[in-house]
Amino acid sequence: MRIDLHTHSTASDGTDTPAELVRNAAAAGLDVVALTDHDTVAGHAEAAAALPAGLTLVTGAELSCRLNGISLHMLAYLFDPAEPELARERELVRDDRVPRAQAMVGKLRDLGVPISWEQVLRIAGDGSVGRPHIAEAMVEEGVIETVSDAFTEEWIAGDGRAYVSKHELDPFDALRLIKGAGGVAVFAHPLAAKRGQCVPESAIADLAAAGLDGVEADHADHDPRTRERLHGLAADLGLLATGSSDYHGSRKPLALGDFTTAPEVYAEIAARGSGATPVTG
Structure with missing residues (x-):
């Protein structure tokens, strides 16, 4: 069973339409794919309507957060998209x-x-x-x-010459909102140092104590040693460890299914989510 829990469509900054994305996911041999566009659920209906037979869609979003001046992303799965407080925060970011x-x-x-x-x-x-x-x-x-x-200091990385900050959630508020909407929260690429400054591992522990469900350990921006470290940290903190491609279509050199999530971890995410249910084609 091949499961990819982090992808983007043209609803945010991917190059595949939501319909194209689910068709491409099926063609890539995936059994489960999550659509996690930045701060929006606009692509969910189209993806669900185009879902090929045998493919399961996990609805989600990647929420923009900031902690002590450091930008980070929170993957939210299976939340109620109509829950008003979380919907309002997504709108503010957009x-x-x-x-x-x-x-x-x-x-x-x-x-x-x-x-x-x-x-x-x-x-x-x-x-x-x-x-x-x-x-x-x-x-x-x-x-x-x-x-x-x-995405470097020279241009538009978080500390770059042309960078401009945006409205971002405090991650502890994001956790509260995701949980309040019946969702499951996974810290996206938490130690991707090539993207800029990362929060310390002590902050991940604090987020775990506040209700964080998991960390995205297997990701293209984590080298093998970092992936191993995150799996160990997840075990120490009682967190789920996921793997995902962070697919953006042709915009980035990442293929669907480059990294995947273990079936038992996906089953736990599906069991914890109460705001929405996975959609099966």
Whole structure:
């Protein structure tokens, strides 16, 4: 059984539509796929309607958080999308994306990068505009070679010259909201140092004490030693350890199923979620 619990569609910053994503997941030999677009559930209905026979869809979202000035992401699974408090926070984050992205484009132009806001909007299409769309515009203009090259101190990483902060949840508030909506919370790529500063392991322990369900241990941005360390930390803290591709379509060199979650861990996530149920094709 092959299970991938972290993917993105055109509802946020992926390049596959939700329907394309589930079809591609089935073609990649997955049995279970989670759609976890950034701060939105806009792609869930389309993905569910297009679900191929034999594939199970786990509904979710990747929530933007910040702790002591450090950005982090929380994967929320099987929550009630209509729960008003969590829905309101997702809306606040989404509403902040446009002025934030516009400000980053302005900073980049001041640094001599010849991209335009209209160009970024074209790349984003119907999705929620974000940094990957800005990075793709930079690739189009030949400023950088790959989207990943934009996420550095030189450009739009968390400590980069053109970075602009956004509305983000306190992760402890995020846990409360996810749990209040019947969901399951997993800390996404918690020790991905290549993305910028990471929270200390003591903070993961504090989040575990506050109700965190798991950590995403197996991820492309964790080297083998880090993956091993996170599996050990999960065992020490009584957390689930998941694995996922963090697929974004053609925008990043990640394939569906590059990393997967053990069936028994997925079964526990499905059992804990009470705000929604997995959808089977």
